[in-house]
Amino acid sequence: MLRIGPIQIANPLVLAPMAGFTDTCARRIAKKFGAGLVYSEMVSAAGLVRKQPATFAMLAFHPEEQPVGVQLFGADPKELAEAARITQDAGAAIVDINMGCPVKRVCRTGAGAALLRRPGRVAEILSAVKKAVTCPVTVKMRLGWDTKELSVLEISRIVEEQGADALTLHPRTRAQGFRGKADWSWIARLKEERRIPVIGNGDLVRPGVCVEALQSKVCDGVMIGRAARGNPWIFAQTMAMLSGKAPSTPSRELRYKTVNLHIEWLCTQYGKEQGLRRARFLLFQYSRGLSRAARFRQELVSADSEEVLRGLLRTYFLG
Numbered sequence: 001m002l003r004i005g006p007i008q009i010a011n012p013l014v015l016a017p018m019a020g021f022t023d024t025c026a027r028r029i030a031k032k033f034g035a036g037l038v039y040s041e042m043v044s045a046a047g048l049v050r051k052q053p054a055t056f057a058m059l060a061f062h063p064e065e066q067p068v069g070v071q072l073f074g075a076d077p078k079e080l081a082e083a084a085r086i087t088q089d090a091g092a093a094i095v096d097i098n099m100g101c102p103v104k105r106v107c108r109t110g111a112g113a114a115l116l117r118r119p120g121r122v123a124e125i126l127s128a129v130k131k132a133v134t135c136p137v138t139v140k141m142r143l144g145w146d147t148k149e150l151s152v153l154e155i156s157r158i159v160e161e162q163g164a165d166a167l168t169l170h171p172r173t174r175a176q177g178f179r180g181k182a183d184w185s186w187i188a189r190l191k192e193e194r195r196i197p198v199i200g201n202g203d204l205v206r207p208g209v210c211v212e213a214l215q216s217k218v219c220d221g222v223m224i225g226r227a228a229r230g231n232p233w234i235f236a237q238t239m240a241m242l243s244g245k246a247p248s249t250p251s252r253e254l255r256y257k258t259v260n261l262h263i264e265w266l267c268t269q270y271g272k273e274q275g276l277r278r279a280r281f282l283l284f285q286y287s288r289g290l291s292r293a294a295r296f297r298q299e300l301v302s303a304d305s306e307e308v309l310r311g312l313l314r315t316y317f318l319g
């Protein structure tokens with residue numbers, strides 16, 4: 001069972017924070033198909049503190065997604081503490097601090113994976129954030145800056161000492177980006193060394209791999225990223241396998257219904273024009289691995305009205 005501070009998570013399956021994807025709509029979809037905990041895409045602490053409307057708009061939640069974790073990025077302890085308070089007040093159940101983002105634009109400001117090189121700063125951040133909120137605080141991190149600087153053990157010790165309630169490890173270095181394999185031996189190592197819950201992340205591409213990670217007890221929870229985009233069924237399939245049942249493949253009808261529901265939520269959240277624009281990108285994900293996907297995607301690009309788009313969906317998923 002996964003427990004983060006006082007929050008008992010319904011099951012150990014977690015949706016990873018993914019910029020441009022894990023908005024309130026995607027999180028609700030993941031929840032609907034069995035995720036126990038969902039995280040927002042990373043939100044700029046500076047943007048929240050400076051009250052930037054676009055950043056504030058990212059703090060939109062629906063009751064169905066709770067408990068929801070909001071991930072903040074930043075490098076300044078005071079700013080992160082203030083942003084954490086704003087986030088908690090807005091309704092987040094958990095605040096997460098990003099210590100893994102490899103993107104240059106983020107690292108240049110000292111945030112994301114750059115924090116893995118600054119143990120003192122990590123302690124200041126955790127201490128300030130913990131004082132600012134009453135909700136649980138989690139950290140998501142990588143192994144270190146590069147193979148010469150594997151700071152995971154030191155940073156995770158500090159994170160624990162400063163009162164973090166759980167830790168997620170994506171066991172690649174900043175330099176690796178998404179290349180190579182996630183080294184799960186580090187997750188097992190962290191689970192041995194730390195007392196707080198450890199959530200394992202990286203390359204969990206099929207339900208079977210998630211089940212294996214949980215049953216071997218190398219971690220307390222599994223966080224699924226890329227494999228959940230356009231494929232929320234991975235949560236239900238993993239849950240089925242955990243209870244000894246065979247996982248079922250979603251029918252084309254179920255895919256069609258889910259896609260439509262997702263689009264409906266996007267249009268409600270962002271208005272029709274932006275909602276449909278976002279939907280187009282998502283449909284690439286929802287058709288991944290399906291037959292005739294290449295043709296469908298080509299047609300999507302040239303679909304210039306809602307009617308055409310809806311017609312394409314019907315033909316593709318039901319035709």
Ligand SMILES: Cc1cc2nc3c(=O)[nH]c(=O)nc-3n(C[C@H](O)[C@H](O)[C@H](O)COP(=O)(O)O)c2cc1C
Pocket residue numbers: 016017018019020021040041042071098100101140170201202203204223224225226227
């Ligand atoms: C498009 C994309 C956006 C991401 N955005 C974030 C983010 O905002 N915060 C974060 O901590 N990780 C982010 N990640 C990393 C994922 O949370 C996760 O650690 C990584 O994808 C490895 O897990 P996976 O193999 O299950 O995808 C992102 C990954 C992708 C592919």
